[in-house]
Structure formats: structure tokens, C-alpha cells
Amino acid sequence: MAYPANYRYTREHEWIEVDGKTGKIGITDYAQNSLGDIVFVDAPKVGAAVRKGEVFGSVESVKAVSDLYSPVSGTVTEVNEELASSPEKINTGAHDAWIMKVELSDPSEVDSLLGAADYEKFIAEETGH
Amino acid sequence: MSASVTTPALRKTALNAVHRQMGAKMVDFGGWDMPVEYSGLIAEHMAVRTGVGLFDVSHMGDIQLRGPESLAAIQHICMNDASKLQVGQAQYSAMLYPQGTFVDDVIVHKFSDNDYLIVINAGTREKDYGWIKTNAQKFHCHVSDYSDYYTQLAIQGPKASETLQKLTKVDLSSIKGYWFTWGTVCGLPNTLIARTGYTGEDGFEIYIPSDEATSKRVWEEVLEAGKEFGILPCGLGARNTLRLESAMSLYGHEISDTINVYEAGLDRFCKLEKGPFIGSEALQQVIAAGGPERKLVGLEVIERGIARDGYGVFNEGGTQIGVVASGSPAPFLKKNIALAFVPRDHAALDSEVFVQVRNTMVKAKVVPIPFYRRPKKQS
Numbered sequence: 001m002a003y004p005a006n007y008r009y010t011r012e013h014e015w016i017e018v019d020g021k022t023g024k025i026g027i028t029d030y031a032q033n034s035l036g037d038i039v040f041v042d043a044p045k046v047g048a049a050v051r052k053g054e055v056f057g058s059v060e061s062v063k064a065v066s067d068l069y070s071p072v073s074g075t076v077t078e079v080n081e082e083l084a085s086s087p088e089k090i091n092t093g094a095h096d097a098w099i100m101k102v103e104l105s106d107p108s109e110v111d112s113l114l115g116a117a118d119y120e121k122f123i124a125e126e127t128g129h
Numbered sequence: 130m131s132a133s134v135t136t137p138a139l140r141k142t143a144l145n146a147v148h149r150q151m152g153a154k155m156v157d158f159g160g161w162d163m164p165v166e167y168s169g170l171i172a173e174h175m176a177v178r179t180g181v182g183l184f185d186v187s188h189m190g191d192i193q194l195r196g197p198e199s200l201a202a203i204q205h206i207c208m209n210d211a212s213k214l215q216v217g218q219a220q221y222s223a224m225l226y227p228q229g230t231f232v233d234d235v236i237v238h239k240f241s242d243n244d245y246l247i248v249i250n251a252g253t254r255e256k257d258y259g260w261i262k263t264n265a266q267k268f269h270c271h272v273s274d275y276s277d278y279y280t281q282l283a284i285q286g287p288k289a290s291e292t293l294q295k296l297t298k299v300d301l302s303s304i305k306g307y308w309f310t311w312g313t314v315c316g317l318p319n320t321l322i323a324r325t326g327y328t329g330e331d332g333f334e335i336y337i338p339s340d341e342a343t344s345k346r347v348w349e350e351v352l353e354a355g356k357e358f359g360i361l362p363c364g365l366g367a368r369n370t371l372r373l374e375s376a377m378s379l380y381g382h383e384i385s386d387t388i389n390v391y392e393a394g395l396d397r398f399c400k401l402e403k404g405p406f407i408g409s410e411a412l413q414q415v416i417a418a419g420g421p422e423r424k425l426v427g428l429e430v431i432e433r434g435i436a437r438d439g440y441g442v443f444n445e446g447g448t449q450i451g452v453v454a455s456g457s458p459a460p461f462l463k464k465n466i467a468l469a470f471v472p473r474d475h476a477a478l479d480s481e482v483f484v485q486v487r488n489t490m491v492k493a494k495v496v497p498i499p500f501y502r503r504p505k506k507q508s
Contacts, residue, residue, distance in 0.1 A: 037171045039458045060435050062170045062458050
């Protein structure tokens with residue numbers, strides 16, 4: 001699957017799509033593929049504060065649980081409620097199935113995140129291919 | 130400064146290249162490079178519950194005991210009563226340490242009065258073979274490790290029989306559960322066909338020559354035969370959730386060298402009355418002392434959360450009283466289930482306990498096991 005060029009990525013396999021001061025955040029196709037069938041998404045509540053590099057929730061597949069790390073700092077403005085009943089949407093479209101929207105407290109934090117090409121290079125190294 | 134650590138090469142079954150070609154996700158399982166899933170764990174699990182699934186279980190070990198005292202050796206090494214076996218019959222059993230804890234669980238097959246096959250687990254293969262060899266020494270029998278001679282395929286599910294029937298003239302309906310026979314399968318004469326498995330469904334395990342070409346051919350022929358039933362190749366991920374729904378033990382989880390037979394709840398496969406065997410004395414002492422202090426129970430998580438292997442089990446007061454042996458979402462039952470060790474006073478049905486799921490205490494209750502029991506066949 002292609003990694004959208006307008007998204008930025010973390011080494012923990014989250015993506016963020018920034019639009020002005022708001023960022024939409026999800027997990028990458030690589031992450032969903034490693035996890036397998038996702039059965040549970042634990043997202044923060046609207047209004048919660050998240051910090052760049054810190055855990056904001058988790059996703060669970062049948063096999064494993066994985067922490068979610070926020071790519072940016074800010075305040076949660078919206079949570080994708082659809083994932084509560086249909087967490088498998090992440091498996092079928094990881095780059096569309098956003099988990100939360102965040103109002104960025106420091107938009108310059110985005111600059112330190114990986115671009116699509118660098119992220120693809122990073123996962124290629126991680127899988128040893 | 131850094132010491133170089135050489136990782137031993139992962140062992141491969143004869144179907145390794147086939148798994149990789151088919152796009153399976155591979156993992157290191159007890160030193161074996163095995164498929165964990167193909168199309169997806171849930172789909173594979175459901176295929177076995179509702180249709181048919183195919184597993185490569187060639188990593189399992191096969192130890193043969195031959196000679197006039199084979200039965201005596203098995204009676205000494207294994208806890209079930211193998212003297213009850215008829216030729217063509219198999220039996221779930223286990224090998225114990227003198228303290229009544231597990232070397233491994235096994236399936237004993239009686240080939241003839243002087244010839245038995247013990248099927249053992251992959252992760253414990255060397256240990257098991259050594260254990261059997263050492264403890265069979267004083268008996269007049271010969272122990273051989275045939276593990277690498279066979280590719281072992283498990284065809285499991287309500288449509289397993291119809292699938293396999295297309296590939297053999299042996300009347301599969303004449304083989305009862307935990308019985309086996311030999312016959313021609315996919316043109317291979319004298320193939321061992323056993324009505325056994327590790328999924329809680331009806332199904333067969335066949336043992337074919339372990340060369341790559343034969344293994345690949347039979348694998349593909351089974352998939353072709355099962356096509357009309359929606360057969361899926363299945364990985365170890367589904368194998369684990371299937372056995373967990375059926376509350377079957379996995380070495381290192383429900384059974385180990387620190388867990389005894391009564392704690393694991395495998396009393397019904399342990400026949401103290403057959404006479405002394407390795408571990409029987411310690412088990413008699415457990416009974417004399419009033420039984421085990423902890424028991425394996427089934428838990429259903431009532432609140433939101435998934436109990437996983439190793440999570441702590443707590444009482445209402447917040448004191449840890451036990452541990453989850455295996456826990457997972459159950460794909461067919463659509464519940465979050467676990468097998469856990471708890472003290473006897475918390476083992477009664479409907480007892481409420483708490484599982485610590487990361488930072489949260491989540492309520493669970495003791496439920497009957499197996500969680501899943503396959504519907505009786507209407508014939």
C-alpha cells in the first residue's frame with residue numbers, strides 16, 4: 001500500500017495529516033499488517049491533552065496489544081467513534097481510519113517527523129528487506 | 130565491548146517455501162520458522178469452526194517405541210493408562226517429572242503390541258526425546274526419533290472429513306475420534322491417518338514423507354479438495370485461539386515443569402490406579418495433602434478489556450491471587466476469554482475476580498470450560 005506523501009510518520013508507526021492547526025492521526029498500513037485482525041481501539045477522550053512521543057492509547061489485535069504514541073502535542077478535538085464498533089476498518093484502510101484529531105500546540109513539531117519516502121526506507125530496514 | 134551472539138538458525142518444515150510463496154506471515158515459534166497467519170487469524174479461525182482449515186504441524190515430534198517392553202516403558206513414562214489402548218487407537222497423555230509436573234503432553238498411538246508412536250510438541254522435542262530415551266533404558270525396547278521423517282498436516286473442521294475423503298479410498302467415517310488407520314492418501318501408500326487435532330473440531334492429522342516435493346503436492350491437493358468448502362490454510366495464530374476456545378493445554382502456559390497435573394485440571398487423563406509411574410508418588414502426596422492449592426479455571430472478561438498471557442489475577446481487595454496462563458479474544462465466541470490459575474476458593478463457577486489489563490482492573494468471572502464445544506453431529 002502507498003504511504004500518502006502529504007502525511008508525516010513516526011518511527012512507532014503512526015501517521016498524521018496536518019491541516020492548518022489540526023492533525024488527524026492514525027496508524028500505518030505497516031502497523032496494521034504486523035498486528036493482524038484489530039479488535040479493539042482504546043482512544044483518549046475529547047479534551048484530553050496529548051504530548052509528542054507519549055502514549056495516548058492502544059490498539060489490540062487478536063494476538064497482541066500495541067501502544068499508540070502521539071506524533072505531536074496538543075488537545076484532542078475529536079475521536080473516531082466508528083472504530084469503537086468497527087475496529088477492523090483499520091485493517092481494511094489504515095490510512096483512512098483516523099483514530100483522533102488533535103489541535104496542535106506547536107505545529108513546528110511536525111518538522112521532525114518522517115516523510116513518506118523516509119518512513120518507507122525505515123520500515124524496509126526494520127523488516128530487513 | 131559487545132559480545133557477538135550467534136542466533137541458531139531457525140528450523141524449517143518441508144513446506145517453508147510454500148508458506149512464504151503463499152504470503153504467510155512467519156514467526157519464530159520455539160525455534161521454528163512457522164506461519165502465524167495467511168489471510169487473517171479471524172478468517173482462519175472461522176474457517177475451521179464452520180468449514181475446514183489446513184495446518185502444517187510438521188514441527189511436532191514423533192517418537193517411536195518398539196520392542197516387547199514398549200508398553201511397560203510407556204506405562205512408566207506416561208500418566209494415562211496405555212494398556213487400555215487397542216491397536217489403531219490413540220490417547221491423550223503426558224510425561225511427568227518425579228514431582229508430578231509436566232515434561233510435556235503427548236498423544237500415544239498404539240501401532241501393535243510391540244510398537245507405539247508418541248507425538249510430542251515442537252518446543253520440547255529434544256528434551257522429550259532425551260527424557261524418553263533415558264527413562265526407557267531399563268526396558269527391552271528401542272526408542273527412535275522419526276520427527277524429521279514426516280510432514281504432518283492437520284485438516285480440521287466440520288468439512289475436514291469430506292475434504293480428505295476426496296483424496297483417499299479409506300472409509301474415513303469408519304475412523305472414530307482418537308483412532309487411526311493406514312491407507313493411501315494422494316497416491317501415497319501406508320499413510321498414517323489419525324482422527325486427532327488441536328482445534329476442538331472434528332478433523333484428521335496425516336503423516337506423509339517429509340521431502341519438499343511430496344509435501345508441497347499433498348498440501349496443494351488438500352487445498353484443492355477443500356476449495357468447495359472454503360478451505361483456508363491456517364497459521365499458528367488461529368491454532369492458538371482454536372485450542373484456547375476448546376480449553377486445550379499449551380506447554381509453557383497451562384502445563385509446565387512448575388505446574389502439576391491437578392493444578393492443570395488434567396486428572397481425567399492421569400491413572401494412578403494403573404500402578405506406579407514417574408510422578409505418581411508426588412501426585413498421591415498432593416491428594417493426601419487435600420488437593421492442589423490452585424486450579425486452572427476458565428475466565429470470561431465481563432468488563433471492557435482483553436486478558437492476555439501473564440496478566441495478574443486479583444481479588445476484590447486488590448491482592449494478586451493468580452495469573453493468566455493464556456488469554457485472548459475468542460473469534461468464534463466473540464468474547465474475551467482466558468485460562469488462569471487461581472486459588473481453590475476462587476475456582477467455583479461464577480466467582481468474580483479482576484484481571485489487571487495494563488493499568489486497569491477489569492472484572493472477570495469463572496465460567497465452565499471448554500468455552501466452546503462443537504455441536505454433536507447429526508448422522
